Amino acid sequence: MNFGMTEEQVMIVETTRAFVENELYPHEAEIERTGVLDMDVVRDIQKKAMEAGLYAANMPEEVGGAGLDTLTWLMYEKELGRANYALHWTAVARPSNILLAGTQDQKEQYLYPCMKGEKWDCLAMTEPDAGSDLRGMKATARKDGDDWILNGTKHFISHADIADFAICFMATGVEDTPRGPKKKITAFFVDKDTPGFAVRDGYGNVSHRGYTNAVLEFDDCRLPASAVLGDVDKGFDVANTWLGATRLQVAATCLGRAERALDHAVAYAAERKQFGQQIGKFQGVSFKLADMALELKAANLLTWDAGWKFDQGTVTESDMSMAKLKATEMLAFVADEAIQIHGGMGLMDELPLERIWRDARVERIWEGTSEIQRHIISREMLRALGG
């Protein structure tokens, strides 16, 4: 077992960290204050990110990405994850890997423009009545000659307001299985201006200011057969094959923010004096630091372990769920303790801690709730015994 980083990985982390600190941090406060992402700022950073080869670096080299292995990509995600989410997700975008599943025409129309920063994607699965239980989705697509007609509603769809198109998962029928009837799902590309398709403002929410979610409405929205991504009725197969390690991506971004919070906490504990000494000298504070560092390291090891196994082709669903679960819960703990160590100052928006604490909340919900991750982990154990 080798836990060291290669020279290349060290440099990638350094470059990404420097970029995040120099180019993203200065714009965070404004987004936190207004809740609005200034698209001129985004365009400006986007250009620099491209020059540095950081934009869409999750993608393979053949399509203009950096061609990183999973582990190195996660190291890059960790650094990006330190900053305001809206900012890094748009200005240093990582287009969905599912775009690689498209036909050549679809790649020309969607993938390459995303690589060049000319378009943004979004992915729509969740519905008001179908969250964890995605198979229960009600939005449908039915065949009409060669075309498809889409109807229904998706909600909580991230950055759909700025996206130029959505990859939408729709029910396209029911099949009988030994476990009962099961919905068949198909994935579609839907362009923003398609008649019968509307993107409405979603809800205001506690986490990730500036990072919006939207409601997508389909009202007899007609699409040509060429809009299908992958095979008809095989939407979840396309997703499972191509989406990649999205749970690990969530884990990695949480690691970055936790590290940032811990750095603040350590510095403050060393500097702040009460009762005539550094507060870090009180065991009540120093033990917190020890526990924070320990939790962070454990989550980090789980994430790197799963990332490394992903590259070896030996990763299990449980490995990825453990990393996601641990990293997201660790972030909640570390952010909370970092605030505690700062006393009242920790709550003030002078420091990034109050927002890291707010932002931590969504991480235990999206990309599979903590309960669903525990379900996946335990299922794998019980299955071995016929469970």
Next chain:
Amino acid sequence: MKVLVPVKRVIDYNVKVRVKADGSGVDLANVKMSMNPFDEIAVEEAIRLKEAGKADEVIAVSIGVKQSQETLRTALAMGADRAILVIAADDVHTDIEPLSVAKILAKIVEEEQPGVVLCGKQAIDNDMNATGQMLSALLGWSQGTFASEVDIDGDTAKVTREVDGGLQTLSVKMPAIITVDLRLNEPRYASLPNIMKAKKKPLDEKTAADYGVDVTPRLEIVKTVEPAERAAGIIVGSVDELVEKLKEAGAV
């Protein structure tokens, strides 16, 4: 034209330095090290010369411990074409003094025949501000120090220098040694594709002995101490109060 850029591995500027218990210097064990920021500016300038068609090869050199290889990889990842590592010490705490560095560089200049050597004006670890000047003396080349603007045109270079009173512009004869200041340029990020390519670029490994240079220190460090802690300031409520306090302190 070849451009030679010496780069030094120094304690990262973000690190809060700690003096070693015995006062012999700063503790460098397990602290983050980076390329001297002024050298980064020199590398950037060299790459720009190449991009402008004025140079055809950028060679980075580092003299120090084996780990200086990381600093050279960074230079390669920024866009230098090849690198020379001269191992001159085993212990990270051994400082190779400017004269020894300049002697080794002079030998490399003889071998490589660059048209210009671009150095940082000083290294942020011990602020010697001497290597470029000594190299110029050893080679008998012209020098332009503290450059905030460099314009190379055939066999002369126009170098704008930041001096106390303002800006001074010199015309120096090429080949020349130019030491660069903070405002010359803004170094680029080592891009991801270039980081991947850096591993494949040549990195020659040499030792100080290969150049016949004795790097034994001539200077003796008597003691190293932490800077005195600054007394806390006060926040005044108004201009009147400020004037009052200044009067009390006899400052106005």
